[in-house]
Each structure stands twice: as structure tokens, then as C-alpha cells.
Amino acid sequence: MYKEFFGLRANPFNVNPDPRYLFLTRHTEEALACLTYGIQSRKGFVLLTGEVGTGKTTLINKLLEWLRLQQVATAFVFNSRMNVPQFLDYMMADFGIPCDSKSKARSCSACTTGCSIVTARAKRPC
Numbered sequence: 001m002y003k004e005f006f007g008l009r010a011n012p013f014n015v016n017p018d019p020r021y022l023f024l025t026r027h028t029e030e031a032l033a034c035l036t037y038g039i040q041s042r043k044g045f046v047l048l049t050g051e052v053g054t055g056k057t058t059l060i061n062k063l064l065e066w067l068r069l070q071q072v073a074t075a076f077v078f079n080s081r082m083n084v085p086q087f088l089d090y091m092m093a094d095f096g097i098p099c100d101s102k103s104k105a106r107s108c109s110a111c112t113t114g115c116s117i118v119t120a121r122a123k124r125p126c
Contacts, residue, residue: 016057016061017055017061019058019062019064019065021058022059022061023055031059032059032063034046036063039063039067039072060076064076073095073118073121074094076094077091084104089107092110095115095118097110097111097118
């Protein structure tokens with residue numbers, strides 16, 4: 001309906017925010033620069049927080065799009081209500097790292113080994 005009426009080429013409203021429609025303000029540029037710096041400097045986990053509707057998901061999708069172009073392996077954890085074993089299981093599944101152990105120590109070991117393998121395979125490891 002919107003596409004025809006307004007002469008648009010793509011749907012303006014999707015389930016996932018489209019990074020093509022990211023409007024870079026001074027604040028979003030700074031957030032993107034901080035995220036990029038954290039990743040390029042190998043700072044470990046990078047966290048982005050903000051109020052509802054401020055563009056966090058769109059910004060993350062833009063960052064993930066850039067990382068894919070750089071052929072960097074990524075895992076996107078969007079559920080913050082996980083315990084440590086659930087987080088490790090989710091992250092390893094996203095990276096394609098097999099681990100059937102319910103032991104936290106074995107999961108951590110498998111994650112470390114798996115991430116090393118993923119990083120070694122990446123054209124441009126992060």
C-alpha cells in the first residue's frame with residue numbers, strides 16, 4: 001500500500017530495522033565510531049545501551065552490515081535475559097561451534113577453541 005502510493009522501491013516498515021535508512025546524527029555517528037573502535041582495537045565485548053526507539057537495533061544492523069563486508073565473523077545476541085551457560089550456547093551456535101556439554105568449564109573451553117578456529121578462518125579476523 002505504501003510502496004504504490006508514495007512510489008517507494010522498498011517497504012518502509014519491516015520487522016527488522018533496515019540499516020539503509022539509518023539517519024546519522026552526531027550521537028549515532030559517535031556511537032558507531034565507538035563500536036567500530038572497540039571491535040578494531042579488540043576490546044572484547046562491546047555494549048550499546050539506550051532508550052526505546054533511539055535506533056540501537058538499526059545502528060547494530062549497520063555495524064553488522066559493515067562487518068560482513070569486511071568478512072568478520074560475528075554473533076548477534078539480542079536476548080539479554082540469559083544466564084552464562086545459555087549465553088555461551090547461543091553464541092557458539094551463532095558461530096557454528098559445536099558443544100553438547102552442560103559443564104560450564106567445558107563450554108568455556110569449547111567456546112575459546114571454537115572462536116580461535118573461527119578467527120583463523122576469517123579473511124579479516126576481528
